[in-house]
Amino acid sequence: MSPVEEALELLRTRAYYADRVDWESVTDAALAVMSSGGTLREALRLAFASLGDRHSRLVGAGMRAQGELPSGEVVKGVGVLRLPGVRGEGGDYARVGREVLRRPARAWVVDLRGNTGGNIRPMLAVVDPLLGDADFLSYERRTGERVRFGNRTQAVDLTDLPVAVLHDGRTASSAEGVVVAFRGRPLTRSFGAATAGVPTGNVLCRLSDGSALAITTSVAVDRRGRRHESAIEPDEGTGDPLRRAVEWLGDI
Template sequence: MAGLDEGLYADSPEWDAAVTESLPDLYSAKNIPGTYRLLSSLTKLAGGAHSFFSTPADVAAWEQPYPSGHVPVPTVSYDGSVATVVVPGFSSAHQDEADLYLEAAAEIFTSERARSTCGWVVDVSANTGGDLRVMLVALSPLLDDGVVEVFRERDGSTSDVVVHANTGSWGDEVWGELPAETTKLPSRPIGIVQSGATASAGESVIIAFTGQEDVATFGSATAGFTTVNDGFELPDGAAVTLSFAVMGDREGNFYEGPLAPDREVDPADGSAQSAAREWVADHCPNS
């Protein structure tokens, strides 16, 4: 089971028993599709609820570009001196689409109005996940420089996600950067809006801000997919997406499950967004 045994939970007696029980059926399968059902089950067992198996058709569908003009990108609105940036989920195999996401963020944060804003609401209440690398780089102007997140693998080893100026990186891997003219914004209060739909990379955004000064969260508990995924392909184009680490904040707190907000307010009717704006306005400099 090379590959699946790298999963976050592939060291349990249940995992060993499942592998032993599955091997005869895997070896007797007449073709790779004949292994899909078992591989899907083993993937969940090895990596947990955030892990999944994809058929070649699933992979091909994911590799399709977004419909023309429909790439989800960050957007901003202003209410007096408080800005609200909506950070949508994003998942794409196409670099040009990731570039559009980052360019939209850069346009928001390099504007004159952004520099005069007294505080920010970061709304990830509809962010169901995707590429956490793109999202964290997009928000780098609002994040303190330094370690913003920590990943802990099954053996206890950890690695840092670092933001520096307009770039994000994980270990030796540079995740991306905003255009050079995008610089760090002045430190301002930040209210984060979350919901039960906030998942995976959306939850990673919340964790990246956890421990930063003048940050508070509003809404409801998140989906609880606070693990880090990687994957591998099978010869026929099927793929396994496997959780190999849990997410932790800059202070060394690790999360396996939903993230509770600092203040529970209904995000569905706009109450959480209003509460976040009010909190930010109350904590603005010279307020």
């Protein structure tokens, strides 16, 4: 089986929105592109467009190493936790983020602005003391099966503290999943701008030529059971979300 045939079969059998696609037409078009000397990326363009999830894509053979680590500070009793994107297993990401949350504070701002995603598990490992022991986030596959996230140990419990969540148009993918995890949490309000609009779960599937497909196989579901398949609007749109978040937290 050629790489393009492998890719189409994976998309047909695993993609969340596979039922939207006329696979016979998409396959014919992809094979025609390849036979005329086109690239695999060009051949799969119609398939990705037909799925319409805006998240499935062809990626290179390598994975980017971990970049920034979480950071933060506490000023006048209000903590600010900045969560950047994370690649791979996350390394020291969760440990560093948890160290920020151990600082005494009466309220927290979780800043996800500019976080374009990556591995969601280290991000949730940082913030789960704020999220409680409920199933605060699930990813639902097209079969209806759900992969659930919840804090089962909760060695540190910060669930009684108010939380402001900041996000913007570059908050994407798994970072949007973190936004969803805070939806429905008491004493929580979000500020900023609508997210990128891909709050969906991807799996990485390797192809025989060394490239890989990131395939959208699930959609995010919050603790109230609401599915999130597009951009997430903040509770309060503002051009200065940190200032407004601190003001709101000061009023509680």
